[in-house]
Amino acid sequence: MDDRQILLDALHFHGHKCWASTMGVRIGLAAMRALGVERSGAKALHAIVEIGEHHGAMCFGDGVQFATGCTFGKGNIEKDPKGKLGLTLIDKASGRAVRVHYKPTLQPRVKASAFMQKRTAGVPPTKIPESEQWELVDLVWNAPEGDVLVVEAVESRAWHEPEEVVRFAVCEECGELVAEPYLRVVNGQVRCRDCAGYPA
């Protein structure tokens, strides 16, 4: 798949077109190239993203997830919340990692774009004309790599895989399937947290 197609698919997954998700794709791809690795179909890679909570540009995380295959569902992505567009990608097998971060050279143009002016005024991204969405996506996508990101040195980084509990049981109260580490015992019955009747 070529990079533009990866971008198009990522934006489809993300739900709208924006500069931060686009940069997530670019930075994810740059990190994979620096390590010489493929997208993580299983859990060969682990990502640490530096976005936090409740701030702009968190869309970065979706671009990273789509490009690298490090996803919430596979559990091979985590946040180290610093409010930054930074990614550390770890190749578990070779014990190497690289950090790639956004370089804000174009930030004045991003901020001045019709898209961001409307976002700042509270317009939801999906209500902004398609042409203005593309204008901003293409600004960061077509820029020379050195203008928008920095690939730091590849470093060694040991990885210790946490044990994955694969066992499940059915809650005897609600009948839902529950992963074993989350089961509680109440009067000799196994129950989920919702049905246990006491705090987690």
Ligand SMILES: [Zn+2]
């Ligand atoms: Zn977005």
Ligand SMILES: [Zn+2]
């Ligand atoms: Zn239950």
